[in-house]
Amino acid sequence: GVSPGIVIGKVIKYIPSKIKVPHKKINNELVNKEIERFLSSLKKSKIQLKRVREKTLKNIGEEEARIFDAHILLVDDPSLINPTKNKIKENKINAELAWKQTIDESLKLFEEIEDEYISIRSKDLEDIGYRVMKNLLGLEEEVLFFVEENAVIEAKDLMPSETALIDLKKVVAFVTDLGGRTSHTAIIARSLEIPAVVGLENVTMLAKSNSKIIVDGNSGEVIINPTKSSLNKYSKKIYYYEKKKLELIKLKDLKAVTKDGKEIELVINIGSIKEAENA
Incomplete structure (x- = not known):
């Protein structure tokens, strides 16, 4: 995975519109x-x-x-x-x-x-x-791509202009055929603090729209149409993962002090308001 976290969601396929390029000779x-x-x-x-x-x-x-x-x-x-x-x-x-x-x-x-x-x-x-x-070609800019709650966006790959069209508020994860750790999808997912698994090669062929899907950004696993057993297993994983996150959040305002009593200043790079709030 290129962005951590575990979710259970519903597949929403993103398919970009295709363009036919005219071939003309001119005077x-x-x-x-x-x-x-x-x-x-x-x-x-x-x-x-x-x-x-x-x-x-x-x-x-x-x-x-x-x-x-x-x-x-x-x-x-x-x-x-x-x-x-x-x-x-x-x-x-x-x-x-x-x-x-x-x-x-x-x-x-x-x-x-x-x-x-x-x-x-x-x-x-x-x-x-x-x-x-x-x-x-005089084509209009594409309208915002609205999605339902718990949407896992599935695509061959996502270009920057495409993610700008997606209503990201309801997106819980990304899965793509192409991409790597430095791809645009990975950067967006880490900023939004949602899991992403990229470079899966054939996820768009295997997962149909509205299918239930488990995305584990920690291990890089994606389970399409999970069994009851898998759903139970990953529901527990999600519970413990979120519990661990809350425990770490409680520690964030404590001073960083070594065992011998020396205080250390911890600083962090942030790129958005959300990152600043969570820092």
């Missing part, structure tokens, strides 16, 4: 108009990202909000903008196709580097590629 007269359309979609994306950053800062915390700073930089990145403009000019193709080709080429470079940090950055690129593409 010389339309080249400048197509470039303007592309630049306009970048401006719109930047405005959206600033709004999402503010919302994330308010609802989750500074660390998660900073993810969108990277996205804002990508929208202004000449290494993405210039090749797209050149493709429109030289190949006489529509902005959507030119943007897709530029993003695909950049993602291919990332794929060749086996590094977890680079893998996360490729997700940022994928996310920004998707956002700009939606704006080019």
Whole structure:
């Protein structure tokens, strides 16, 4: 698991909408108009990202909000903008196709580097590629994805812009096919103090919507459609885990003093109001 805790909840599948990219040849007269359309979609994306950053800062915390700073930089990145403009000019193709080709080429470079940090950055690129593409196609921003109580969000992977769309107040855990300890889902889960198990490879194939599910972020175990015996076992685990947490909370305001009476100052990094309250 990438975020501790144990819950029993209900599977809510998150399936992102798919986009069909149009392939068009354009006349010389339309080249400048197509470039303007592309630049306009970048401006719109930047405005959206600033709004999402503010919302994330308010609802989750500074660390998660900073993810969108990277996205804002990508929208202004000449290494993405210039090749797209050149493709429109030289190949006489529509902005959507030119943007897709530029993003695909950049993602291919990332794929060749086996590094977890680079893998996360490729997700940022994928996310920004998707956002700009939606704006080019004139698609509306997706509405908030509302969920019922005790929701365990199940997805192939979650991009930053997707978690910004989920009503996180009722979410008790995350399970994904892809991802690692530094993935966006893991960071969000730790900030919200809810369990998450990622990199399961095929959980989206095995767990259907509304199935009962046990998520143990401590051991990394996920049990789909648990038996009565498993439910009883994990209900007890949850009870003792929460009891232990309460015992530790009682100790948090006590002074840190060594056996020989020396007082030690303990400090902690926090990234959100919730973390400050629990520190």
